[in-house]
Amino acid sequence: MNAQEEETLRWQLRxxxxxxxxxxxxxxxIAARIAATPQEAALPGKSRTRQLAPWAVAASxxxxxxxxxxxxxxxxxxxxxGNPLIRQQAVAMTLDYERAFAHLQQGDIQPEMHGAFGExxxxxxxxxTAIDRDPDASxxxxxxxxxxxxxxxxxxxxxxx
Amino acid sequence: xxTAAMSESMTDTTTAEVAAATDAALARSAAxxxxxxxxxxxxxxxxxxxxxxxxxxxxxGVRAEDLTQEAFVRAWQALPKFRFESAVSTWLHRLxxxxxxxxxxxxxxxxxxxxxxxxxxxxxxxxxxGNGTALSMDLERAVATLxxxxxxxxxxxxxxxxxxxxxxxxxxxxVGSSKAQLHRARQLLRGRLGGEV
Numbered sequence: 001m002n003a004q005e006e007e008t009l010r011w012q013l014r015x016x017x018x019x020x021x022x023x024x025x026x027x028x029x030i031a032a033r034i035a036a037t038p039q040e041a042a043l044p045g046k047s048r049t050r051q052l053a054p055w056a057v058a059a060s061x062x063x064x065x066x067x068x069x070x071x072x073x074x075x076x077x078x079x080x081x082g083n084p085l086i087r088q089q090a091v092a093m094t095l096d097y098e099r100a101f102a103h104l105q106q107g108d109i110q111p112e113m114h115g116a117f118g119e120x121x122x123x124x125x126x127x128x129t130a131i132d133r134d135p136d137a138s139x140x141x142x143x144x145x146x147x148x149x150x151x152x153x154x155x156x157x158x159x160x161x
Numbered sequence: 162x163x164t165a166a167m168s169e170s171m172t173d174t175t176t177a178e179v180a181a182a183t184d185a186a187l188a189r190s191a192a193x194x195x196x197x198x199x200x201x202x203x204x205x206x207x208x209x210x211x212x213x214x215x216x217x218x219x220x221x222g223v224r225a226e227d228l229t230q231e232a233f234v235r236a237w238q239a240l241p242k243f244r245f246e247s248a249v250s251t252w253l254h255r256l257x258x259x260x261x262x263x264x265x266x267x268x269x270x271x272x273x274x275x276x277x278x279x280x281x282x283x284x285x286x287x288x289x290x291g292n293g294t295a296l297s298m299d300l301e302r303a304v305a306t307l308x309x310x311x312x313x314x315x316x317x318x319x320x321x322x323x324x325x326x327x328x329x330x331x332x333x334x335x336v337g338s339s340k341a342q343l344h345r346a347r348q349l350l351r352g353r354l355g356g357e358v
Contacts (some may be wrong), residue, residue, distance in 0.1 A: 009347075033234045038238075094186070122195065132183065153349065
């Protein structure tokens with residue numbers, strides 16, 4: 001096998017990396033198993049963050065997220081087809097808020113908050129999926145911002161209490 | 162033209178970023194016990210997870226599907242400890258690899274993953290009807306007939322794009338052993354494909 005054939009083989013091997021859908025829908029079996037399977041406990045938070053007053057962390061993060069979001073230029077209502085600006089803004093916003101949530105949620109969250117968090121996180125995921133399908137729908141960006149703002153507000157409240 | 166190419170590349174990138182952000186939001190919800198969010202994660206990633214498991218254990222239909230199910234159950238259990246320091250898709254992919262390799266190690270009734278591999282070296286030399294050298298064997302099938310450890314190293318390095326350090330760590334071997342296994346796997350593969358060894 002010469003060098004060119006070797007190179008061809010390498011490319012062919014890399015081409016084997018593809019998705020393979022299971023022949024059967026595995027979800028019913030997974031759903032049955034996870035219904036009977038407890039999740040592992042979340043890792044404890046980092047001590048450094050715990051030493052800070054939670055309200056101070058929350059306030060500074062809220063301010064930072066708000067400032068970053070205001071600095072991002074607003075997409076025009078009539079964005080050209082395929083313009084990635086809305087997606088970019090959605091991603092930037094999501095990453096900012098994810099960082100804020102990660103900092104705030106260092107400790108245990110009261111169990112009664114899980115339902116509200118789950119609902120808001122699900123909404124955010126649905127809006128992101130919708131933006132992925134229709135990258136010109138600028139109104140979705142405002143919906144996403146409101147959802148994350150509400151999530152941050154609840155997270156702050158959970159941390160302070 | 163360049164502008165169009167840049168725009169296309171940018172759109173691809175941001176699509177991937179939006180997908181990653183969506184995954185993170187779903188994972189956060191699933192980590193809090195939301196099975197609906199976890200089903201969305203399953204729907205989005207079943208093909209990728211099942212794909213790598215099939216490549217590592219061979220296309221033994223039902224067994225590979227059992228392992229895919231097992232990988233997702235493990236993901237469900239471990240999600241609360243996921244720190245979002247890597248993409249959810251990367252984490253799931255690695256979990257699928259670990260699940261498949263544990264299966265290879267635990268196989269009974271034949272040569273084990275870690276030893277006696279030479280007994281398997283001749284497996285790919287006959288086709289399903291048992292007739293002679295499999296010159297027409299396609300690449301995927303040729304890979305599937307490699308001895309387990311050589312196949313694991315070849316798949317992880319040449320197909321999945323892992324580095325030797327990562328492979329050695331996952332398989333519990335020295336980096337040099339990973340390189341040697343890759344060399345051996347490529348040699349065996351050439352032989353199965355009918356090339357000069």
